[in-house]
Amino acid sequence: MTNSGSAFDAATRIAAGDDKTRYDNFSVALHWATAFLVLAQFVTSQTWGWFGRPTHHTLVVAHMTMGVLLTAVIVIRLVWRLTPGHRMAPIATGWMVIASRAVHWLLYLLLLSEAVLGWITRWSEGRAMSFFGLQIQPAFPAWSKAEHHAIMERHEQVGWVIVVLALLHALAALYHHYALHDRVLVRMAPWLRA
Template identity: 60%
Template sequence: MNNDAISPARQLARIAAGDDRTVYDTVSIVLHWLTAALVLTQFVLAETWEWFARPTHRTMVVLHMSFGIILSAVIVLRIAWRMLPGHQVAPAVTGWTDIASRAVHHLLYALLVAEAVLGFVLRWAGDESMSFFGLLLPPPFAPFSETAHHLIEELHELNGWAIIILAGGHAAAALYHHYVLRDPVLSRMLPSVRRR
């Protein structure tokens, strides 16, 4: 049911109860910040594990795979949650800003899904098992050629950088909205707003 079909009395009751569909629900907020934390952790692990010798290097690779599996699950849950009725919020901005915001969000989701798929394929294409904190997930298909494996590795790395750059721009835009434009774009995703 959309907001247009809700009677004015029910809409006023919803607003009085603090649910005016202008702030994200608690699950959406948790999934958003969990995604951000996992993406940052994944990037730092991948960019720094070459600095370390075994066994630290190996531990970091296993953590990268393990957190990657968790991130994959969070992404699926996040997309499913957003698609359920009642978990959408009204746009905080209008016009081209709303269009750009939606485009960035959809692109980030697409890049995150692609990165998860590339991560699994990269590992399995090299005839190696994925590791989830030591639990091995063997390849479901035959190994790829060395050329194909190298291409997937490059795509995984480039896509990871694209996520970081786009997420950095997303964060910078949210801070600009909060501190310069002083609108509610960032505050809608903060848990403290839900408590007020």
């Protein structure tokens, strides 16, 4: 009876669209680490101009350190996602699946681009990248001021696009949770109730 009871319970949950699947703990940790680092990167870059030394310098160094961490998290996250067994079947159907996949891959592409632009921005002025005080020396000679400012502007523009897209991504997850009452958000935030 127990075996058939649990099979019936599982079938009932599946019929109700609730198969109790969620992302693995490592995927969840990588997702929220990415979200935290993107937000922290944005806040530091938008506020360091408000302060003089030494706070300004501390925020710039923190931004670089978190940028190196974010680069590592993005690479690990992509490798993990592309490894078999770590992809989830979509809950939504039709255009929602296409939109969801497009936004996810666009965010990955933008995050990778932003990481590369961050490294190039720092190195293009002939200065080392700082990672918890460790100086990572430039891989190429300094660029002209005009070239440096152009790449710095691109870095800032891509950052804004990431923040806007991430905000839309978060709003879509909240819409799924509160309006559609599905498990899209719960699969990445298992501490929430469906």
